[in-house]
Amino acid sequence: xxxxxxRTKIAFxxxxxxxxxLLGLLLWxxxxxxxxxxxxxxxxxxxxxxxxxxxxxxxxxxLKWRILLREQGVNxxxxxxxxxxxxxxxxxxxxxxxxxxxxxxxxxxxxPHASGWQGALSSVLVDRATGLGAxxxxxxxxxxxxxxxxLFLPGLAG
Numbered sequence: 001x002x003x004x005x006x007r008t009k010i011a012f013x014x015x016x017x018x019x020x021x022l023l024g025l026l027l028w029x030x031x032x033x034x035x036x037x038x039x040x041x042x043x044x045x046x047x048x049x050x051x052x053x054x055x056x057x058x059x060x061x062x063l064k065w066r067i068l069l070r071e072q073g074v075n076x077x078x079x080x081x082x083x084x085x086x087x088x089x090x091x092x093x094x095x096x097x098x099x100x101x102x103x104x105x106x107x108x109x110x111x112p113h114a115s116g117w118q119g120a121l122s123s124v125l126v127d128r129a130t131g132l133g134a135x136x137x138x139x140x141x142x143x144x145x146x147x148x149x150x151l152f153l154p155g156l157a158g
Contacts, residue, residue: 022095062086065127069114072123076113085109103128 027035039047062083069077085106093102103124110120 058086058090059083061127061131064130065123068123068126068130069110072114072119074110074114074119074123077110 062079065086066077066079066082069075069082088109089102089106091102092105093099096102107117107120107124110123111117114120114123
């Protein structure tokens, strides 16, 4: 077995161990019985819709990031590699106390392909800013919908 292949297997085993340990700690802290009761009591069709929405959002966000990178002249990374970097960054953001550690990971992975730290960080920041803009726009649409519902259909407005 080649040295790089052995490193890949060791890295995978390490990542799997860390993931299993983190999930075990999470279940231990929350109480595995409570977690299982909550999941089993949830409506399965809504869980499926949420899962599909999350997959779609991640796929579109990765595509958006790829477009931003191409505009910066970074063409050496394919969609599958960017998706992997994006998913790992999201995972890190979920389990680390700060929301920027995953973004720092994304920038660090991108730095060799971009024009140094400046190019890598700017793509991640612009990606974040456009995501925030989209979220604010969706919130605005929701507020307008609630206002219109309350104005024209007062019986439906909670």
